[in-house]
Every structure is written in structure tokens, then in C-alpha cells.
Amino acid sequence: DGGITQSPKYLFRKEGQNVTLSCEQNLNHDAMYWYRQDPGQGLRLIYYSQIVNDFQKGDIAEGYSVSREKKESFPLTVTSAQKNPTAFYLCASRPTGAVAGSQHFGDGTRLSIL
Amino acid sequence: KNQVEQSPQSLIILEGKNCTLQCNYTVSPFSNLRWYKQDTGRGPVSLTIMTFSENTKSNGRYTATLDADTKQSSLHITASQLSDSASYICVVNLQTGANNLFFGTGTRLTVIP
Numbered sequence: 001d002g003g004i005t006q007s008p009k010y011l012f013r014k015e016g017q018n019v020t021l022s023c024e025q026n027l028n029h030d031a032m033y034w035y036r037q038d039p040g041q042g043l044r045l046i047y048y049s050q051i052v053n054d055f056q057k058g059d060i061a062e063g064y065s066v067s068r069e070k071k072e073s074f075p076l077t078v079t080s081a082q083k084n085p086t087a088f089y090l091c092a093s094r095p096t097g098a099v100a101g102s103q104h105f106g107d108g109t110r111l112s113i114l
Numbered sequence: 115k116n117q118v119e120q121s122p123q124s125l126i127i128l129e130g131k132n133c134t135l136q137c138n139y140t141v142s143p144f145s146n147l148r149w150y151k152q153d154t155g156r157g158p159v160s161l162t163i164m165t166f167s168e169n170t171k172s173n174g175r176y177t178a179t180l181d182a183d184t185k186q187s188s189l190h191i192t193a194s195q196l197s198d199s200a201s202y203i204c205v206v207n208l209q210t211g212a213n214n215l216f217f218g219t220g221t222r223l224t225v226i227p
Contacts (some may be wrong), residue, residue, distance in 0.1 A: 010159075042203070042217035044116065090157055103215075105157030 003027065003050050006106035011087060012114045013078065014028055021076045021109045023091035031086050031094040032074040033103065036060060036087045043090065077109060116141045118206050119195045120218035127225055129193055137187040137204030145207040145214075149178050149189045152201045152220070161189070161202075194225045 004025045023032065031050045045058030049068040059099045062088040063082025068074055074093075078085045088110050092103040118139045127133050139147070146165045150158035162171045162178040164187070171178050175192045191198055201220040208214035 006157075040123075040219060043220045044217075045215075065225070092157075102163070105156045105159070108155070111156070 004091055004093055004104055004106035006089075006109050006110060009107070011109055011111045013111060016080045018079050019076055019093075019111070021078065021089055021111070023074045023076065023106060024072055025074075025091075025093045025097065025102065025104075025106075026072060027093055028071070029093035029095050029104070030071070033092040033094070034058075034064075034066065034074070034076045035090045035092065037090055037108075038087050046076065046089075048114070083097050115210070116206075116216050118204055118216045118218040120202075120204050120221050122221060123219070124222040125224070126225070127194055129194060129196055129225050129227050133191050133194060133223065135189045135191075135202050135223070137183040137189070137206075137218055139185050139187070139204070139206045139218075140186075140218070141206040141208060141216050144185075145209040147178075147180055147187050148205045148207070149176070149187075149206060150203040152203055154200070158203055191223075194223075196225050196227065199223060199225045211216065 007022045033048040034046040037043050044060050046064050047066040049055035052071050055066050055068050065077045088108050090108045091106040092101050121136045125204045148163045149161045151161050152158040162173050163174050164171050166182050177190045180187045201222050203220045204218040206216045
């Protein structure tokens with residue numbers, strides 16, 4: 001089945017450690033997104049990419065980094081500079097030429113601090 | 115300022131009852147509005163999408179309404195089931211820009227037997 005796969009489902013980070021969240025899609029979508037979800041808040045955009053080898057900062061990019069070397073993959077690294085990384089991270093993709101906002105979401109990665 | 119506000123924040127209803135969730139927005143220029151259902155620990159799944167010219171759209175027991183003049187939308191759930199327990203998120207899309215989605219904080223619905 002086509003879809004978006006995020007891994008791992010749960011991730012724990014130690015102090016000063018960088019961790020990488022995986023996002024893979026087989027939907028042939030050009031655009032991909034990373035969101036952070038905290039209790040009581042709406043989804044906040046971290047980074048997005050509209051095409052391979054290109055990405056832009058979202059509203060809360062500080063302490064995060066991404067790469068887009070392949071169309072199918074958009075990994076997110078949470079660096080040690082992100083002082084409050086505990087959250088639910090959602091990856092999304094959007095089909096080419098679709099009605100704006102037609103995003104498909106993965107099932108998320110929950111990141112916690114040890 | 116572009117904002118999307120949802121109410122109530124949480125809601126508990128008996129199985130079989132109906133309920134209505136509200137979404138008010140100040141996003142402009144408006145393109146479309148989408149309701150998502152998000153089960154605990156899962157990603158959001160789209161229920162309906164409505165453009166400026168649409169007043170009502172249904173998806174099974176879910177019916178969304180849109181009043182573009184007052185910038186209000188509602189999601190009505192009929193004959194609720196235990197599986198309807200989830201968060202419901204309203205998302206409004208601007209007409210322009212790559213970073214053009216505005217998310218509400220969601221309504222947490224719990225259906226009890």
C-alpha cells in the first residue's frame with residue numbers, strides 16, 4: 001500500500017545528543033513537511049521541501065535540520081541545540097498539483113528526553 | 115493575524131448521540147478548509163475539504179458546514195460510535211504561499227458507552 005512511513009515510533013534522546021527521525025513516502029509526492037505537535041497547541045511547521053535538494057525553514061526551525069537527497073525521503077535531525085525536544089513529530093507529503101492543503105500524514109514519532 | 119480557533123477544547127458524549135464541533139478562523143485570503151480526524155498516537159486523516167463556494171459536505175456520519183461570510187465552520191457527527199473518540203483538527207489554507215496552512219488546536223472527543 002502507498003503511504004508515509006515514519007520511524008521509529010518512539011525515540012529517546014540523551015542530553016547533548018543528536019537524533020534523526022526517518023520519513024519515507026512511496027506516493028511520488030514532490031512536497032514534504034515536518035510538524036511538531038505539543039499538547040494543547042496546533043501543529044507547528046518545522047521545515048518543508050517542495051523539491052529534491054531544496055528545503056525551507058518553517059516557523060520553528062531552530063534546533064532542527066533536514067535533508068532532501070531523494071524524493072522519497074525527508075529525514076529530520078533534532079540537534080542538541082533544541083532544548084525542549086519532547087513532542088510528537090509528524091511528517092506529511094502533498095501530491096503534485098493537488099488542491100492546496102491536501103496533505104497526507106505519517107503516524108508520527110514520539111520523542112522524549114531521558 | 116491569521117488564526118484558527120476551535121471549540122470546545124474537549125467534549126464527552128454518550129454513544130449514539132450527536133455532537134457539533136466549531137471552528138472559527140481569521141485566515142485571509144481564504145482558499146479552503148479541511149477537517150482532520152486524529153486518533154491517539156496516529157497521524158491526522160482527512161475527513162472533508164471545503165472551498166469558498168461550498169456550504170455543506172458530508173462523509174458518512176460526518177457533515178461539515180462552512181459560512182465564508184462569518185468565517186465559521188462546524189463538523190457535525192451523527193449517531194456517534196466509540197471509534198469516533200479522537201481529536202478533530204480544523205485546518206485553513208491560504209490562497210498563496212508555500213507555507214500557507216493554519217492549524218487549529220483541535221477538539222478532543224470522547225465517546226463513552
